[in-house]
Amino acid sequence: MSSFTLSTEIRFGKDALDSLAQYAGRRAFVVTDSFLATTDVFATLVRILGPHVTVFDQVLPNPTIALIGQGLAQYLQARPEVVVAYGGGSPIDAAKAMHKGALEAGLAAPEGLVVVPTTSGSGSEVTGFSVITDEATHAKIPMVSPDLLPKVAVLDARAVVGVPPRTTADSGMDVITHATEAYVATTASDFTDACAEKAAQLAFAHLTRCFTHGDDLEARTRMHSASTLAAIAFDNAGLGIVHSLAHALGGRFPVAHGRLNAILLPHVIAYNAERSEHAAAKYAWLGHLAGSSATGTRAGVVSCVARINKINAELGIGPGIKECGVDPADVRPHLDELARTAMADGCTATNPVVPTHTDLVALLRQIL
Template identity: 40%
Template sequence: MKQLNFNTHIFIGDDALDCLKGYSNQRICIVTDAYMVESNLIEYVTRSINDTNKYDVFTDIVPDPTIDNVVSGVATLAEFKPTMMIAFGGGSAIDAAKAIKYFGIKLAIISELLLIVIPTTSGTGSEVTNFAVITNPQAGLKYPLVDELLQPDKAILDGRLVKTVPPKVTADTGMDVLTHALEAYVSTEANDFSDALAEKAVDLIFNYLVRAYQHGDDMEAREKVHYASCIAGIAFNQASLGLCHGMAHTMGGKLHMPHGRLNGVLLPTIIQFNANESQRALDKYAQLARKQGWANSRGKVGVRNLINEISDLRQKLEMPASFVAAGYTCEEIKPVLEVIAKEAIKDPTTRTNPVQPSTEQIKKIVLSLF
């Protein structure tokens, strides 16, 4: 028996932030980064909080949030004693907020905390998942957390908040969305519900991501990609992910490469690896290609069509197709290749990959991209 939970309430549209106006007499901790404050984007949030509430802004957030960020945030909880938390920003701010809440409850600093997430990038889907990733920079490792305590209570999707996202970030985060959808689709935990969500996310990305990348003020494209991110997040929250994320988590800590860009390098090769080793994966990739309307998408031809379309999308987004194109050398990766392979196998997302790889197979995948 499998239980499907869709616990986060989602608000969409230009007036979605109005849902914050209904809260009164709360102590609200807003977790964000310094840029959101300096650029005044945070006013989208603070203008929607009525005067009966008190709020404190926590900005000690860095890309790939660290254990130290979380410790600092937990100290803020102990001091401010919030009843609500609003995570406002990209994946780093959201993951940090979720981890701060998690450890605040685990350490009995708070007993409960309403968590509202407002994403300002279209990529992680973290606003609807019980996942978070925290980095240990000293060890060069990323630790995925998976727990129901990480599940946001509400998510607010407002396309205006992603209008000024730079093209490179739009590309990186959009490729992350595609990876989420494709990995959920072939996951060993996939089901008809997650498949339907993943298919829709793939369709939206192929139809709107290039438009959002090339024309940032195209609000239809921005909104559709923003929704695709959330839809893919719901899909992988039900089905989990796969080897691409298992490798990206550990390689990201070593190479300090943007997560979505790293997924973009790995994804076509891992699709081919999965299709070579699993008939079920091959059939599902081909099925997805047919649903996208790519001609003659049967069997291995369907997989090849899917890979070709991803490669073409990557090229239009001006993203690297190899680690060399991304600015890395084989000499940089060889000393940590064994650790990368072992950590990728231990990563919880790898457990639901359609194929359980060996360390040698992972090393071969990495080296083939130099």
């Protein structure tokens, strides 16, 4: 038996942020980063929530165990009635981990966790995942629990209009990777496929427009929807070795997760398609959704890879780790360790092909 679950209420469309008025006047603990805390939209959010707001704005990229402990201490001191995460993947993941800690202590906010995403990428607003970095080992630790599912997700495109082009590119390729990996995952279903297909179609059509015309509210709205749909798909179906390898690399080298996904994705598609006819047929259909008129599975896979490579080029994402500012010579001594970390990653279990250690090392070598 399989199952499909969507526990988060999604509020979207014009002025969705105003729905936070239901929490006005209650004690709120807001988790964000230092930059987002200075923005006009954040000021609007705080104004809507009212006078009893405690702000934790010290979240950094790739939040660590120590940072979660620091935030949890302030959470418990504030004794909030609702927790609001405002940000991209890092603030949302941090807020989830803090809320989980408070829940285990029996002191969680009774109104639960509300998420307002400021990027169209991680999809954390509807998933039971949180990724925390162990500062001692540099490993990224994926946490998975129903307790990490937000109660409410607020999708308001005003929160993403000011996102810089580079962040738009990285987060947008994260969406495409989420949709693609969920679509071919071993536990994919008709329900997850429907979300993954629509997410991919929206992202293929609107991502580059968001990159070149960041103030296009319609394009931003569509990418916001794509991000959430892709997350619904992977939260139910799982991911694959693009994410496993990106988690391993991102834990050791300071490269945005979405950018790592972008450079790994074409190689993993080719690898999986060569070894799984089922995955190949699905990749070919994604190529069709991206606008290809190719006929036949092999041609469809080639068109899918070509479309992703084209989007990467349009977004200024180079084909290798060097273009991410990492010297390949610094990566080579760690290939075996990175492959072991990726093999143990939870995302590997739902990849359509069971990889070997040698396979993962080979894939890493391709991006050097």
